[in-house]
Amino acid sequence: MTIEEGRNQVIQGFRLMEETSILINQAILDAFLxxxxxxxxxxxxxxxxxxxxxxxxxxxxxxxxxxxxxxxxxxxxxxxxxxxxxxxxxxxxxxxxxxxxxxxxxxxxxxxxxxxxxxxxxxxxxxxxxxxxxxxxxxxxxxxxxxxxxxxxxxxxxxxxxxxxxxxxxxxxxxxxxxxYEEIRSSDKGETTYNFKFLQRKQKVR
Known part of the structure; x- marks a missing residue:
């Protein structure tokens, strides 16, 4: 099977899924509701x-x-x-x-x-x-x-x-x-803090 044939088969599978969804929805409306x-x-x-x-x-x-x-x-x-x-x-x-x-x-x-x-x-x-x-x-x-x-x-x-x-x-x-589950906020100012020290280390290496 070629890639193109595989794609066509997948498309066909999705079409079958659409038909299945229509059948299920119709059963809900006509029989189960x-x-x-x-x-x-x-x-x-x-x-x-x-x-x-x-x-x-x-x-x-x-x-x-x-x-x-x-x-x-x-x-x-x-x-x-x-x-x-x-x-x-x-x-x-x-x-x-x-x-x-x-x-x-x-x-x-x-x-x-x-x-x-x-x-x-x-x-x-x-x-x-x-x-x-x-x-x-x-x-x-x-x-x-x-x-x-x-x-x-x-x-x-x-x-x-x-x-x-x-x-x-x-x-x-x-x-x-x-x-x-520790809070992201800092304990003193109530502001969100981020640790960028690892970036500073990388800059020093450069």
């Missing part, structure tokens, strides 16, 4: 964030929110690759042009679950908390989604979901517990 499943999905997308905002550990809001964003990035990245390879799929969608992702899970249930797990008994063993989080997510939450046709694992074992969620939690935990 305003059904109880659709309302449940919208509720799962919004309510967990409201609950977290009300019951979050306020003095740790920044770290917890960073952990939630990390969980979203990792979860979406894994899902794009896995769904693209046909490992699993989501039979229902809730918002047009959402790339066939399960938005209530990726952008709400998963990150909020990570944030709440981080703030509950923060001095306990993080691996134990991660195992509990992953066990509840893989063997209860995802199986519930499967029962109501929000998730079709296509034979994907739940134990694999367990390890994926455990890794997501541990990465979020490690990333938000490193000693790298």
């Amino acid at each position: 305003f059904t109880w499943q659709w309302w449940l999905g919208i509720g799962l997308f919004i309510i967990p964030w409201i609950v977290w905002f009300l019951f979050r550990k306020k003095e740790s809001t920044g770290r917890l929110f960073a952990a939630g964003m990390i969980a979203i990035v990792i979860g979406v990245t894994i899902d794009i690759f896995a769904a693209g390879m046909g490992l699993w799929l989501y039979p229902m969608d809730f918002i047009p042009y959402s790339l066939a992702l399960f938005l209530p899970y990726h952008f709400s249930v998963l990150p909020v679950g990570v944030m709440f797990t981080l703030q509950i008994r923060p001095n306990s063993n993080p691996i134990v908390r991660g195992v509990i989080f992953a066990g509840l997510g893989a063997f209860i939450v995802m199986r519930f989604f499967r029962m109501i046709d929000f998730y079709n694992p296509k034979g994907w074992p739940s134990i694999y979901d367990f390890f994926i969620m455990l890794i997501i939690y541990l990465v979020a935990y490690l990333a938000t517990n490193i000693r790298g």
